[in-house]
Amino acid sequence: MKVVIYINNNKTIKKLASLTRKIHEEISDSNKVEIVITEKHNKEYSISQMNSADIIIIFAHGGSDRIYHDYTNTNNINDIIIDKSNANIFRNKKVIAFSCYTARELGPYAVNNQNCKNYLGFYNAINRDLLNQKTPPQVEYFFSCIYSEAFKNTMVNAINNKYTFGQIKKGLIIEMRKLIFSQVNNCGINGQRYEKCLIPDIIFSSKNTIDGIACFGDDTIPLW
Structure with missing residues (x-):
């Protein structure tokens, strides 16, 4: 079995994907698999690795019908690594995409038109911003820490307990809610403090992400 963890060329994404070392350790310890992390590689290399994968885990900016390799110009076709034109890369594969909006079009298209086995993704944005007001950097940091921890914990549990895709979805929802509600009233994390008045909007913005x-x-097929 081959697992490819794709990380796109963006510093925000790289921070969110810092948990990949832990995922790599868990996979290495519990499964006889080949693991490739395509970080700091060009598109051609990343695509070639994904083409030969059984499982693809993606950390990247996304749009409703695309996943970005770079995120400097969203209208530049060269910034896109996967869209409907090459979604056959997902054929017969299991995919988890920590990418905004791709569950709107790309995910269902890959499953319904390209025989992707499973696609778990996000219909809405993975919000690091408040939806109703300007976002302080301390809140962005809070969201980044919470999401990274939730993604890591869910994936480690999925690997160790051989979760189905339905269980991964449920586990991710539970983990994100648990971490948000256990931490939000502390008005910060790791010394990065925000105003208490922002708590309702933090909860609202996170709910938008979780609901998506x-x-x-x-979804009864196991990840492993």
């Missing part, structure tokens, strides 16, 4: 977690394909 979607799974396509047979």
Whole structure:
């Protein structure tokens, strides 16, 4: 079995994907698999690795019908690594995409038109911004820490307990809610403090992200 963890060329994404070392350790310890992390590589190399993968885990900026390799110009086709034109890269594969909006079009298209086995992604943005007001950097940091921890914990549990895709979706929702509600009233994390008045909007913005977690394909199929 081959697992490819794709990380796109963006500092925000790289921070969010810092948990990949832990995922790598868990996979290495519990499964006889080949693991490739395509970080700091060009598109051609990343695509070639994904083409030969069984499982693809993606950390990247996304749009409704695309995943970005770079994120400097969203209208530049060269910034895109996967869209409907080459979504056959997902054929017969299991995909988890920590990418904004791709559950709107790309995920269902890959499953329904390209025989992707499973696609778990996000219908809405993975919000690091407040939806109703300007976002202080301390709140962005809070969201980044919470999401990274939730993604890591869910993936480690999925690997160790052989979760199905339905269980991964449920586990991710539970983990994100648990971490948000256990930490938000502290008005910060790791010394990065925010005003208490922002708490309702933090909860609202995180709910928008959590409610958008979607799974396509047979959700009774295990990840491993």
